[in-house]
Amino acid sequence: MEDIRTGVYICHCGLNIAGTVDVEEVANYAGTLPAVVVARHYHYMCSDPGQALIKDDIKNLGVNRVVVASCSPRMHEPTFRRACQDAGLNPYLFEHANIREHCSWVHDDKRLATEKAKDLVRAAVRRVSFHEPLEIKERPLNPNVLVVGGGIAGIQAALDIANGEHRVYLVEKEPAIGGHMAQLDRTFPTLDCSECILTPKMTEVGQHPFITLLAYSEVEEVVGSVGNFKVRVKKKARYVDEEKCTGCGVCEEKCPWKVDSEFEMGLGKRGVVYVPFAQAIPHVATIDKEHCVYFLKGKCRACQKFCDAKAIDFEQKDEIVELEVGSIILTTGYDIFDTRRIQQYGYGKYDNILTGLEFERMTCAAGPTEGKVLLKNGQQPGSVAIIHCVGSRDENYHEYCSRVCCMYALKYAHLIKELTKAEVYQMYIDMRCFGEGFEEFYRRVCDEGVNFIRGKVAKVTDVALTEDEQGRLIVAAEDTLLGRMIRVPVDMVILCPALEPRSDADGIAKLFTINRRADGFFMERHVKLDPVATATEGVFIAGCCEGPKDIPDTVAQASAAAAKALSVISRGRVVIEPTTAQVNEVLCQACGRCEEICDFHAPKIISKDGLRVSSVDAALCKGCGACAVVCPTGAMSVRHSTREQIKGMVEALLEV
Amino acid sequence: MSFEPKIVGFLCNWCSYAGADLAGISRLKCAPNVHIIRMMCSGGISPFFILKALEAGADGVLICGCNLGDCHYREGNYKTIRRMTLLKKVLGQLGIEQERVQLHWVCASCGDEFVDVVNRMTADIKELGPSRLGVKSRDLTR
Ligand SMILES: Cc1cc2nc3c(=O)[nH]c(=O)nc-3n(C[C@H](O)[C@H](O)[C@H](O)COP(=O)(O)OP(=O)(O)OC[C@H]3O[C@@H](n4cnc5c(N)ncnc54)[C@H](O)[C@@H]3O)c2cc1C
Ligand code: SF4
Ligand code: SF4
Ligand code: FES
Numbered sequence: 001m002e003d004i005r006t007g008v009y010i011c012h013c014g015l016n017i018a019g020t021v022d023v024e025e026v027a028n029y030a031g032t033l034p035a036v037v038v039a040r041h042y043h044y045m046c047s048d049p050g051q052a053l054i055k056d057d058i059k060n061l062g063v064n065r066v067v068v069a070s071c072s073p074r075m076h077e078p079t080f081r082r083a084c085q086d087a088g089l090n091p092y093l094f095e096h097a098n099i100r101e102h103c104s105w106v107h108d109d110k111r112l113a114t115e116k117a118k119d120l121v122r123a124a125v126r127r128v129s130f131h132e133p134l135e136i137k138e139r140p141l142n143p144n145v146l147v148v149g150g151g152i153a154g155i156q157a158a159l160d161i162a163n164g165e166h167r168v169y170l171v172e173k174e175p176a177i178g179g180h181m182a183q184l185d186r187t188f189p190t191l192d193c194s195e196c197i198l199t200p201k202m203t204e205v206g207q208h209p210f211i212t213l214l215a216y217s218e219v220e221e222v223v224g225s226v227g228n229f230k231v232r233v234k235k236k237a238r239y240v241d242e243e244k245c246t247g248c249g250v251c252e253e254k255c256p257w258k259v260d261s262e263f264e265m266g267l268g269k270r271g272v273v274y275v276p277f278a279q280a281i282p283h284v285a286t287i288d289k290e291h292c293v294y295f296l297k298g299k300c301r302a303c304q305k306f307c308d309a310k311a312i313d314f315e316q317k318d319e320i321v322e323l324e325v326g327s328i329i330l331t332t333g334y335d336i337f338d339t340r341r342i343q344q345y346g347y348g349k350y351d352n353i354l355t356g357l358e359f360e361r362m363t364c365a366a367g368p369t370e371g372k373v374l375l376k377n378g379q380q381p382g383s384v385a386i387i388h389c390v391g392s393r394d395e396n397y398h399e400y401c402s403r404v405c406c407m408y409a410l411k412y413a414h415l416i417k418e419l420t421k422a423e424v425y426q427m428y429i430d431m432r433c434f435g436e437g438f439e440e441f442y443r444r445v446c447d448e449g450v451n452f453i454r455g456k457v458a459k460v461t462d463v464a465l466t467e468d469e470q471g472r473l474i475v476a477a478e479d480t481l482l483g484r485m486i487r488v489p490v491d492m493v494i495l496c497p498a499l500e501p502r503s504d505a506d507g508i509a510k511l512f513t514i515n516r517r518a519d520g521f522f523m524e525r526h527v528k529l530d531p532v533a534t535a536t537e538g539v540f541i542a543g544c545c546e547g548p549k550d551i552p553d554t555v556a557q558a559s560a561a562a563a564k565a566l567s568v569i570s571r572g573r574v575v576i577e578p579t580t581a582q583v584n585e586v587l588c589q590a591c592g593r594c595e596e597i598c599d600f601h602a603p604k605i606i607s608k609d610g611l612r613v614s615s616v617d618a619a620l621c622k623g624c625g626a627c628a629v630v631c632p633t634g635a636m637s638v639r640h641s642t643r644e645q646i647k648g649m650v651e652a653l654l655e656v
Numbered sequence: 657m658s659f660e661p662k663i664v665g666f667l668c669n670w671c672s673y674a675g676a677d678l679a680g681i682s683r684l685k686c687a688p689n690v691h692i693i694r695m696m697c698s699g700g701i702s703p704f705f706i707l708k709a710l711e712a713g714a715d716g717v718l719i720c721g722c723n724l725g726d727c728h729y730r731e732g733n734y735k736t737i738r739r740m741t742l743l744k745k746v747l748g749q750l751g752i753e754q755e756r757v758q759l760h761w762v763c764a765s766c767g768d769e770f771v772d773v774v775n776r777m778t779a780d781i782k783e784l785g786p787s788r789l790g791v792k793s794r795d796l797t798r
Binding site: 115116647654 | 673686695703705730732
């Protein structure tokens with residue numbers, strides 16, 4: 001048997017570790033452990049000189065096992081594995097002891113922390129003695145990219161990748177792309193028209209030779225891993241042939257039935273067969289089966305009669321499309337908090353209480369009021385209150401700040417002044433104007449004579465206490481600057497509801513095996529250093545599915561995610577993790593328990609030279625270890641998490 | 657000297673280990689009694705390891721996995737639950753108190769929950785006192 005020569009390296013991490021752990025004592029102690037030939041401590045093991053210590057010892061002292069005790073392996077395990085590899089040692093002959101996150105940072109008592117660090121180092125030294133060199137294989141990678149969600153985030157990411165001449169499949173669940181940005185009127189702080197800057201991008205997506213747009217579609221299944229995902233997409237039946245439809249809109253005109261338009265937030269109507277909005281991409285009609293009288297009663301077909309292109313097809317069926325891609329970008333965006341949940345604000349109970357998105361549609365020249373700010377009775381309001389933080393920064397609903405409301409509230413104040421000359425009241429908790437040009441915009445709106453009232457609104461009511469309040473909406477709030485309750489009678493109230501995770505975010509997270517944060521948004525791999533990657537290699541996130549943000553931040557993240565996907569593509573191949581399950585064919589009884597328990601169908605009982613044994617497909621195996629637990633003979637084990645390795649750690653931890 | 661229990665913690669890499677890391681990153685403080693072993697998934701934690709730990713003298717064994725539904729390998733933690741139910745029965749027959757082996761779900765953003773789990777479990781085991789199994793096996797090897 002090979003002679004085991006272990007090198008142990010204790011990192012000070014400045015004072016992050018050395019402040020609480022006596023690193024010298026730990027190094028001295030490590031030097032006394034079996035098979036340890038050298039034990040050192042150093043200021044920063046991850047630095048070049050730190051790594052050089054390891055490399056030199058491998059070369060000069062014949063070190064063939066390496067233990068570094070420093071930060072979390074989730075942080076620097078790859079760094080030290082690479083250092084080993086650079087010096088010619090198989091990277092799997094390395095073990096990381098976490099004495100920072102799990103020791104020095106969570107303890108105060110230097111004595112106890114030092115003892116714990118010694119225990120952790122002893123366990124790592126024992127474990128590494130059982131490590132085996134593993135072979136790293138590579139396989140080719142599919143350069144196609146799947147983008148899920150066609151809001152501005154998905155559009156930006158798709159274009160960045162497609163402009164690099166790589167195939168992008170853009171899946172959008174609604175009949176058209178554009179997301180929330182398509183519904184916005186003007187955008188803060190520059191007040192440029194949302195549609196004007198979005199439409200050219202949507203058109204480019206629709207015409208791009210490298211983008212395959214799958215609108216009105218949903219992802220149903222994802223299997224595989226980075227480089228080689230197989231994705232099943234359901235293309236929902238529109239009952240309109242996309243190829244034939246010219247988007248002329250005659251069908252919608254002729255459809256005798258009208259329902260509330262989702263795009264107009266219910267302030268306008270659409271036909272049961274409809275093109276969602278004028279600039280919609282793809283520019284084709286869709287039949288809303290749920291409301292279609294032909295589907296409900298078997299009679300009508302008005303649209304079909306009038307369609308010159310013969311595009312209406314009541315026989316159309318859902319279609320399954322199978323895609324092969326190498327990486328995935330999720331850009332599924334956000335939902336709007338349901339303001340009905342805060343009953344005391346009276347949304348749905350009183351007229352003239354609008355949500356932010358409803359107001360966007362109202363000020364939009366192409367919207368249901370042709371850009372006029374109007375009350376239910378058709379008149380202009382004389383006064384408007386804008387209530388911030390509805391469902392945000394509120395421990396009963398969402399604790400986080402939704403990051404865009406302060407700014408669009410200022411935008412509304414400006415627009416109301418411009419369009420109506422009404423008195424405007426901003427009811428805010430704190431004004432958060434942190435982005436480029438935001439503070440300047442805030443100043444500008446202040447100078448336009450808008451009233452700012454600091455304090456949380458208690459309720460909106462129509463119960464008048466004075467003559468002046470008669471027939472109006474009264475906003476009751478605590479003015480925290482004056483320190484007293486106030487009542488502001490107004491004609492119109494605009495609520496700024498929280499941006500919240502999509503109602504199906506949980507299902508989407510499971511489908512793509514990524515995590516969600518406590519607030520429900522998708523979780524990044526590292527908050528600061530890896531903000532668009534996820535726990536799953538090859539799956540990236542961008543835009544509001546990662547948390548509330550404005551358009552500039554969304555676009556920046558989308559381009560970042562595209563760059564990540566492009567970097568996967570340009571690498572051209574993927575490393576196959578060797579940490580998969582393996583079968584000892586001598587011990588295997590072919591009982592089939594591994595085959596049964598594996599959720600990824602990796603082990604299969606096969607016939608080999610006339611003998612029945614289990615065999616693991618390494619491309620399918622994820623290395624979870626479930627099979628090794630159920631194997632009654634000990635034939636199954638997962639490389640790099642073997643019984644000996646874990647048992648060795650357990651025993652070492654509990655010695656002394 | 658007061659009794660300082662030795663607890664071995666098996667944490668899945670994807671949620672719980674990340675949660676324990678977050679406790680450190682946020683500089684939260686917890687009892688120093690839990691020594692963590694990183695596993696890929698709670699579903700890969702064999703009862704053999706748990707029994708091994710108890711036999712080798714652990715006063716407690718903590719098992720942490722992702723919240724139900726959040727397992728990186730889809731259903732690993734459901735396998736863990738099923739196994740733990742059986743294991744608890746076996747422990748009872750061996751005369752080992754159930755509280756010595758605890759299963760908790762700790763998510764990747766659950767730093768404070770993890771600290772809570774560690775502190776509560778340490779307190780539970782301090783109350784129980786040293787594991788008899790551990791004392792016995794230590795005596796035998798001596
Ligand atoms: C009232 C209001 C006013 C605003 N005003 C401004 C402003 O003036 N300036 C500014 O910078 N920002 C503003 N914002 C913020 C802006 O809306 C967001 O920054 C931006 O829309 C985020 O884009 P996104 O692509 O991440 O998400 P979204 O716009 O939500 O797009 C997500 C897309 O993904 C699709 N999708 C969702 N789930 C799935 C699925 N499972 N499968 C397939 N497709 C799916 C959706 O249908 C949608 O098309 C405002 C927000 C609100 C609420
Ligand atoms: S569980 Fe073990 S013995 Fe049974 S088939 Fe699988 S590897 Fe062979
Ligand atoms: S380690 Fe997990 S994924 Fe691999 S074969 Fe075993 S059960 Fe299946
Ligand atoms: S990965 Fe955490 S329980 Fe399976």
